[in-house]
Amino acid sequence: MADKRYTITVITGTRRFADTRAKVYITVNGTLGSSPETQLEGEFGLGSTREFTFEFPDLGSLKTVDVRQDDSGTAPAWFLGKILVKDNTTNATWVFPADEWLSDTATHTLVGELMQSGxxxxxxxxxxxxxxxxxxxxxxxxxxxxxxxxxxxxxxxxxxxxxxxxxxxxxxxxxxxxxxxxxxxxxxxxxxxxxxxxxxxxxxxxxxxxxxxxxxxxxxxxxxxxxxxxxxxxxxxxxxxxxxxxxxxxxxxxxxxxxxxxxxxxxxxxxxxxxxxxxxxxxxxxxxxxxxxxxxxxxxxxxxxxxxxxxxxxxxxxxxxxxxxxxxxxxxxxxxxxxxxxxxxxxxxxxxxxxxxxxxxxxxxxxxxxxxxxxxxxxxxxxxxxxxxxxxxxxxxxxxxxxxxxxxxxxxxxxxxxxxxxxxxxxxxxxxxxxxxxxxxxxxxxxxxxxxx
The missing domain is CATH 2.130.10.30 (Regulator of chromosome condensation 1/beta-lactamase-inhibitor protein II)
Structure with a gap:
């Protein structure tokens, strides 16, 4: 099965100290399988929006994402706003609301919703x-x-x-x-x-x-x-x-x-x-x-x-x-x-x-x-x-x-x-x-x- 390109958009919240320099990892899960755990490199600033593009096997209709941070760096706790994942072949986009602190190394599973035209x-x-x-x-x-x-x-x-x-x-x-x-x-x-x-x-x-x-x-x-x-x-x-x-x-x-x-x-x-x-x-x-x-x-x-x-x-x-x-x-x-x-x-x-x-x-x-x-x-x-x-x-x-x-x-x-x-x-x-x-x-x-x- 041919790989597909996915764009992952990560939005950090606006609470004070929401930013992190810890290493962040994500796994995208769909009806046809899961992506490998992938590092989202770089820092995540307060209120920032960052985009990443990866090639994964066809995941089908997306259901959840698993996200974690490794608790490294100074003040690693991270207030994640939400994650969006776009299938660049079909242009379908799923939103995964979070609005929560990732304050340790535990994996957080976010449930997605298919975004319609609005x-x-x-x-x-x-x-x-x-x-x-x-x-x-x-x-x-x-x-x-x-x-x-x-x-x-x-x-x-x-x-x-x-x-x-x-x-x-x-x-x-x-x-x-x-x-x-x-x-x-x-x-x-x-x-x-x-x-x-x-x-x-x-x-x-x-x-x-x-x-x-x-x-x-x-x-x-x-x-x-x-x-x-x-x-x-x-x-x-x-x-x-x-x-x-x-x-x-x-x-x-x-x-x-x-x-x-x-x-x-x-x-x-x-x-x-x-x-x-x-x-x-x-x-x-x-x-x-x-x-x-x-x-x-x-x-x-x-x-x-x-x-x-x-x-x-x-x-x-x-x-x-x-x-x-x-x-x-x-x-x-x-x-x-x-x-x-x-x-x-x-x-x-x-x-x-x-x-x-x-x-x-x-x-x-x-x-x-x-x-x-x-x-x-x-x-x-x-x-x-x-x-x-x-x-x-x-x-x-x-x-x-x-x-x-x-x-x-x-x-x-x-x-x-x-x-x-x-x-x-x-x-x-x-x-x-x-x-x-x-x-x-x-x-x-x-x-x-x-x-x-």
Missing amino acids: GTIYYSADQIHALNSDPTGTVTDVSDVVVTTSYVYALTLSGAWFVKAGADAVNPYRQISGVPKVDSVWGGTASDYGYAISGGKVYGAAANTDGFEVSDASGVISLATTGGRTFALDSQGHVYRILDGEKAFHQVMLGTDPTTPLSDVTAIDGNQGGGYGWAIAGTDIYFMLDNNLAYLSTTTEKKPSNPVFLSIGASWAYVLDEDGSVWSHYAAAPGDWTRLVGLPGKATFLTSQLGTDYVWAMSEGAPYWAYYTNGFASANAGSLAGSITQLWVGANYAYVRTKAGQWWRSNQPSTTAQWGQITGTPRNTVHKIATNWGNFAWAIADRDIADPA
Whole structure:
């Protein structure tokens, strides 16, 4: 059987310290066989996109890729965004989402999806059937979607940015002008402003305005939106803050020394509605107030030993530690952290339920929920356990995406609630889900197959 040429595109994430100088290896698996394990030579910089072309025997329809790093070099841990593999003979391309740390030498298996001619946006309200959010076909090749209180912001593969009123199956999306090619999009929590990052600069927009640049911050790699405020993290570990609509950032300083910037920050988040920001800096966790100052959440040893991820509810803060444990802390005030119990193993993902103080975690392939300092309870995923790849939680419903691209919903939190599959998206090829403060959720799905609705 003749060899075929495959192009492998590797996209490194934008979290701070996401880059690696370790040796990276990949194996591509398809219906007709697997490629030999192949080294992807060179360094993988923060937010970088690198392409490699290899000749392999015909692998058929691609299913998974196995990827690992050998833990060599300085700070080898690597935050992988995603991998794309293109069959250069048929031009078919598969995407393998990751959005995870490769922090040791273990092999990570990523499940692939065949990319169609693009994606469109569907939404589901109280019903289990999804509706097409863009029946006029204004937005093609959608790559990301975020939702504010009342509006939906969409990003296309070409970097164009669009907006429209949320649960609307009639009117077209409007393209936001005045913004260069967009790299990533973010939605305001408890507000209707949208934000975008383009080349390390931040741009804002409202439902009926052109885009505007927010000055005094560059090299921005991520944002956190909350209660009419937005926090920005740059590649140097500094944090900046604006009120929605402002066009210049204010740098966040230390509360103990207002002349010294908060530094070495690796992750940020905001609470839902209150306007407070939170940050991880080294092994410390800070809360950030409207005075643009940051304060230690605790000065005792009762805290996570190596926090890696934040998720903030209405009043309670939750943190995922490197050892897979989950911790809680009340309000933006000094106090001890409490380790939550009840998970069957390590937590691999953490998210807060919109507008509440419930927190959700994935552990052993299944979702669990908790609140305050109480332990975790099972979300009763049943046969879905082990097949869930993504989890989102709105105000009243939890949503999951399965390896098969299916979209499921459950009235949560409850140990007795049942999960129902949402229909109406073509071939159930859901790629990403986003939720708002109500009972609505939006998903990106293949657009080149007719909507059965």
